[in-house]
Amino acid sequence: MQKYRARVLSTALLAVALAALGLAGTAQAKLTGEYTKFAQCPYKTAEVKKCVYAVTESGEVVLGSKKVPIEKPVTLQGGAGAINEEEFGKFYAATNGITLSKAPQNVPGGLLGIVPDASSPALVKALIKFFLENSLTGVNSTLELATPASNIMISESHLAGEEGIALKLPVKVHLENPFLGKNCFVGSSTSPINWNLTTGTTSPPAPNTPITGAGGEGELLEAGHIIRLKNNKLVDNAWSAPSPAGCGGILSFLVTPIIKAQLGTTTAGHNAAILKGTVMSAAAVAVKKNDEEHP
Amino acid sequence: MRTKATAIGTALVALVALCAVFATSASAAPAWKFETKSLEGSEVILGGALESSLTIPGLTTKCENFLYKLTIKNEAGTGKGEVTELPLYNCTTDTAACSVSKIGAEKLPWPSHLTTVSTTPYIIIEGVRVSILYGGEECALNETLVPVTGSAGGSINNTTETATFNASTLSATGTSLKALSTKIEWNGVFPTEAFQWHREQAISVS
Numbered sequence: 001m002q003k004y005r006a007r008v009l010s011t012a013l014l015a016v017a018l019a020a021l022g023l024a025g026t027a028q029a030k031l032t033g034e035y036t037k038f039a040q041c042p043y044k045t046a047e048v049k050k051c052v053y054a055v056t057e058s059g060e061v062v063l064g065s066k067k068v069p070i071e072k073p074v075t076l077q078g079g080a081g082a083i084n085e086e087e088f089g090k091f092y093a094a095t096n097g098i099t100l101s102k103a104p105q106n107v108p109g110g111l112l113g114i115v116p117d118a119s120s121p122a123l124v125k126a127l128i129k130f131f132l133e134n135s136l137t138g139v140n141s142t143l144e145l146a147t148p149a150s151n152i153m154i155s156e157s158h159l160a161g162e163e164g165i166a167l168k169l170p171v172k173v174h175l176e177n178p179f180l181g182k183n184c185f186v187g188s189s190t191s192p193i194n195w196n197l198t199t200g201t202t203s204p205p206a207p208n209t210p211i212t213g214a215g216g217e218g219e220l221l222e223a224g225h226i227i228r229l230k231n232n233k234l235v236d237n238a239w240s241a242p243s244p245a246g247c248g249g250i251l252s253f254l255v256t257p258i259i260k261a262q263l264g265t266t267t268a269g270h271n272a273a274i275l276k277g278t279v280m281s282a283a284a285v286a287v288k289k290n291d292e293e294h295p
Numbered sequence: 296m297r298t299k300a301t302a303i304g305t306a307l308v309a310l311v312a313l314c315a316v317f318a319t320s321a322s323a324a325p326a327w328k329f330e331t332k333s334l335e336g337s338e339v340i341l342g343g344a345l346e347s348s349l350t351i352p353g354l355t356t357k358c359e360n361f362l363y364k365l366t367i368k369n370e371a372g373t374g375k376g377e378v379t380e381l382p383l384y385n386c387t388t389d390t391a392a393c394s395v396s397k398i399g400a401e402k403l404p405w406p407s408h409l410t411t412v413s414t415t416p417y418i419i420i421e422g423v424r425v426s427i428l429y430g431g432e433e434c435a436l437n438e439t440l441v442p443v444t445g446s447a448g449g450s451i452n453n454t455t456e457t458a459t460f461n462a463s464t465l466s467a468t469g470t471s472l473k474a475l476s477t478k479i480e481w482n483g484v485f486p487t488e489a490f491q492w493h494r495e496q497a498i499s500v501s
Contacts, residue, residue: 049437049438050435156438156439157439157441160474160475161440161441162476199476214476215475215476216476216477217352217476218351218352218474218475218476218477219351219352219353220351220352220353220390220436221435223390223392224354224388224391224393224433225392225434225435226435227435227436282435283392283431283432283435283437285432285433286433286435289433
């Protein structure tokens with residue numbers, strides 16, 4: 001009797017396990033072809049009308065007197081809602097939480113490029129010497145989303161039409177080096193750097209002059225369900241950046257002002273963002289359908 | 296004496312060269328004619344495309360009714376004109392996903408002029424701007440306004456009294472149309488028939 005009970009129980013457990021596996025299988029997206037790019041799109045959310053996948057492959061970010069080339073790809077992914085009267089759709093965060101990927105970019109000149117040894121206080125000098133001796137001179141600049149993804153706004157019409165703002169992106173720049181500590185940022189959630197990127201021509205205040213982006217070469221894929229814009233160029237050189245904050249850990253009161261001085265003026269007209277890459281967009285319904293067709 | 300002969304020779308060469316330049320520019324600027332006579336004043340050409348399609352890579356848009364109204368005239372012996380109306384109806388795409396919600400010509404009139412490339416007469420239309428709003432829940436361009444802009448050159452056939460626009464004619468005239476920042480293909484055959492003062496008269500360009 002006991003043996004029989006044990007057998008029934010183990011069979012039941014096996015059935016439950018198999019059912020769980022089966023459920024896990026259906027929950028897993030199995031997108032195919034070009035649809036695979038949209039695996040992190042919240043296409044099951046009713047409000048999401050489009051899926052967006054944009055990779056910046058090159059370009060540069062100019063912050064005051066510092067220019068950081070983009071050498072490692074940065075990905076923006078998620079969903080976009082119905083467009084409003086101004087032709088903007090609200091952004092929805094990527095399902096894996098990585099709406100804007102964190103790709104550390106090398107800051108030319110490293111530590112000495114942003115904390116000059118000569119003009120620094122003795123304590124800072126001594127610390128820099130230590131970091132130089134231990135080859136910890138590399139500084140990375142990582143672009144991060146400053147506010148929730150819902151504050152990103154995208155206009156596909158402007159993106160393709162090469163006029164007006166195509167992408168509103170609130171960001172902050174994370175400067176990373178052991179000497180700078182973990183909290184050295186330009187921009188924050190309460191005071192973000194607001195990029196109003198366009199594929200058209202900018203109208204920046206002086207001393208910057210207008211620069212022009214590009215929609216790129218458009219192509220419809222997967223029977224019109226996906227659009228890809230290759231060689232897309234988004235630009236903005238009219239943005240302002242707040243002062244850096246939190247640099248140098250406990251020596252922040254000494255280091256942050258030095259970095260601020262090194263960056264120079266970061267008011268509007270002194271900065272630029274040039275993002276070159278590929279933008280892909282798909283109808284959320286089509287991505288969902290592709291998912292359902294490939295369980 | 297030899298100097299004089301050289302001077303005359305140089306002058307003749309210069310004259311011949313000058314004539315050649317004028318001959319080139321004259322052939323590059325044909326005029327509108329009706330029953331072989333140069334058009335005086337202006338005339339209205341009205342018609343509908345026999346066939347017309349517009350292709351963005353991966354998506355072709357066709358319109359059943361592609362009408363146009365073109366006012367023409369000759370200015371200093373050169374055919375000119377302007378497209379004043381371009382109503383487009385019953386437009387569809389070659390995909391099940393995308394439909395055409397709205398389509399319309401903008402910033403009319405579009406100036407035009409005649410030219411000749413390798414003995415073939417062409418009409419060049421400048422300042423083209425057509426906006427297409429695509430629809431379809433599954434279409435990647437759903438609710439996206441796609442402007443088609445640029446200039447287009449079409450070859451004129453005096454025998455069939457038609458103007459043909461395609462990749463070859465755009466290339467021959469150095470013109471191009473863009474949508475989604477991409478060069479697009481436009482194929483169309485348009486009859487050129489007078490609808491004002493020269494009805495039922497043979498139209499030609501030379």
